[in-house]
Structures are given as C-alpha cells and as structure tokens.
Amino acid sequence: MSIIEVKKLIHDYLRYGEDGRVESSYRAVDDVDLNVEPGQFIAILGHNGSGKSTLAKHLNAILLPTEGSVFVDGKDTKDSEKLWAIRQCAGMVFQNPDNQIIGTVVDEDVAFGPENMGVPTEEIKERVEEGLKTVGMWEYRHHSPNKLSGGQKQRVAIAGVVAMHPKCIVLDEPTAMLDPVGRSEVIRAARRLNQQENVTIILITHYMEEVIYADRVIVMDQGKVLMQGTPREVFSRVEELKEHRLDVPQITMLAHELKKSGLDIADGILTTEELVQELERIRR
Numbered sequence: 262m263s264i265i266e267v268k269k270l271i272h273d274y275l276r277y278g279e280d281g282r283v284e285s286s287y288r289a290v291d292d293v294d295l296n297v298e299p300g301q302f303i304a305i306l307g308h309n310g311s312g313k314s315t316l317a318k319h320l321n322a323i324l325l326p327t328e329g330s331v332f333v334d335g336k337d338t339k340d341s342e343k344l345w346a347i348r349q350c351a352g353m354v355f356q357n358p359d360n361q362i363i364g365t366v367v368d369e370d371v372a373f374g375p376e377n378m379g380v381p382t383e384e385i386k387e388r389v390e391e392g393l394k395t396v397g398m399w400e401y402r403h404h405s406p407n408k409l410s411g412g413q414k415q416r417v418a419i420a421g422v423v424a425m426h427p428k429c430i431v432l433d434e435p436t437a438m439l440d441p442v443g444r445s446e447v448i449r450a451a452r453r454l455n456q457q458e459n460v461t462i463i464l465i466t467h468y469m470e471e472v473i474y475a476d477r478v479i480v481m482d483q484g485k486v487l488m489q490g491t492p493r494e495v496f497s498r499v500e501e502l503k504e505h506r507l508d509v510p511q512i513t514m515l516a517h518e519l520k521k522s523g524l525d526i527a528d529g530i531l532t533t534e535e536l537v538q539e540l541e542r543i544r545r
Contacts, residue, residue, distance in 0.1 A: 262335060264429050264461050265297035265320055265351070269329035272315050289315040291484035292329075299428065302455045302462045304472035304492075307481035308506055316481070317433040317465045321351040334428060349378070351429045352422035356437045358414035367409075367417055368393070368402040374425040385424075392420035395458065396450040412443025416450050423454065429461040430454065436468060444468065469496075469510045473531040480507065493529035512536055 272290040275283050290312045297303050307313040318324040319331045322338040334350040336343040355361060364370030368389050375385045393399040396416040406414055415435055422430055432451060436444035448471050454460040464471065472478050472492055479489040482505050488495055496502075496509050499517045509517070516530035516539070526539045 263296045263332075264299045264334055265295065265463070266332040267293055267295035267316075267319070267329070268331075269294065270316070270319060270326055270331060271328035272312075272319065272324060273327045289484055290319070293481075293484075293486055295479065295486075297429070297461060297463060299461055300455070300459045301476045302452070302464070302474065303477050303479065304464045304466065304475035305479045305481060306466060306469070306472060306507070307487075308467055310483075311481040312484035313465045313481045314433055315484075317353075317431050317463070320429075320431045320463060321353050322347050323353070349425060350427055351431055352425060352427035354415070354418050354422055354430060354432045354435050356434045358411065358418045358438075361418040361421070362406045362414060365405060366402075367398065367404050367406055370406060370417060371421045371424050374421050378425060388424040388426070389420075392422075392424035393417075395423055395454060396420045397446075410443060411439045412446040415439065415443065415447045419447070419450055419454075423458075423460075427460070429463065431463045431465070433465045434467070435464075436466065436471065444471070469508050469513075473510060480505075482507070492531055496531065497529035 270290055270293045273286045273288050276285045278284045293316060305313045305316065315324065319326065319338065320333065322344055325339055331338045333347045336347050338347060362370050364373060371389045371392050372385050375388050390399065393402055396419050398413065398416050398420055401409065401413065406417060436447050451462050451464060452474060455462045466472065475492055477489060478492050478495045480487045480495060487505060488498065496513045499509050502509055510531060512533055513530055516526050516536050520526040525543055530536050530539065
C-alpha cells in the first residue's frame, strides 16, 4: 500500500473582502496525482509559485483539499478523527529551523515531541539519542540551539521529527535559508534516514543539485505536474526545463553544452564523476 496517495488534488486559496465574502481565488495546486511507496526518496521541484509547498502542506493535513483527496498511510486527511495519526505518520520540517526549535537545550528540544505523545521517560531518552545520532548531532546534545549554525539547527529540527518515529518525513524547502555547507549537511541527514532507517523522504526544493540521488523527481509548474521520472530522465530534458524557467544541476548543463558543441556525451549526466568518465570514454 502507498504511504502517500494523492488523487485529483485541487487547492484554491481564497481572498475575502471586508464583508466576509470571497472576492477572488487562486488555484495553487491543479489536478495533481501522486503515489509514494514506503522507503522511497521523492523530490518535488519547482520555482516559487509552482505549488510545491502547497502540495507539501497537504501531506500531513496542514491544508485540506478544495477538491480531490489525500491519503496518508491509508487515512483520509479530511477525517478530523485521524489527524493525530496522520501527523504521527508524516512528520514535517519547514524552511526556518528557528520556527521549530522551542527548547533551550538541544536534547530537551528533541524530547518535546515524544513527551507530547506520552512516550515513557526511559524510551524518550532512547529516542533522543537515536534521533541526534541519526543526524550527526549527538555531541551537541547539551548545547543551546541559539549557538548552532543554521545547518545544525535544521538537523536538530529533523532529529525532533525522527524521535517521534514517523514513517515519512516531508521536508519543505529545508535548505532555503542555509549556506552551501548547511545545505549539504541537511541533505546528507535526509539521505542517511532514507538509506539506513528506511524512512520515506519527500523533499521539496528548488535546488537542483539536491535531488540527484532521489528515486523519483516530480517537477511542478503553475500548480500542475510538468514531468516526472528518475533524476536522469528528468534532467535529460534540459531544453524543456529551460522553457519553463527551471534550472538543471551545473554539471548537467556543462555536459549538455559540450554535447551541443559536438561531443558524443550521454544525456542526463548528474555528477562530476560521470562527466569525467564520459570524457575519458570519448578520448579513448
């Protein structure tokens, strides 16, 4: 069974006048279908306004469909009685870690979620250790979050979600406010969770380099799914992506330009190592 199932999802944002009547509406998500299997790493790409973050907020019932339906672990997000179970299954990490960290000490912050779930004290200690070690922040457990870098804070936020033992974690542009070092730290933590703990990861981003290790990439534009496939399949369509004002990883663009210049290079190059191998093959 799919852990996430989205059927014909439509979401309209409504603008109300002073009299309380609807003055206008904006369709942010338009007839989107999505299936995510347990243990997958799914990346959802798109520029600002493409609808990707609105879609993300449907995946743990922060938003509810205007039309269509969303099922999380078989539970309909419109069923208010299932809201707690849905949010236990699909944890959420947002852009700004400062908005998610509430504890004055790192381990207290990570313990907050399990405490609210009524987890026994001894198990909470185990979960805090597990969460912090998973994201590489165990040595900072007694630090104040205020003294951490942006990337470290975001990893603590992820640890707090991990401590609640979700089956799925939705990361809504978690690296948007971070420098390149912080971005790589967070993506490594997400990949480690997926590969070692088999946690389903749904990464919302506009940084193309972050998605090259995903199982599937979904590209959104104007609220619709523009294309989807493996990273190699999607980034082989360089010209089509450019037509929609979307980038590709820098190394992919370099390989594309070399191919346009006449070199016999394969489509969808994703890493420097792959490009070097292709150039060596041509040279031989």
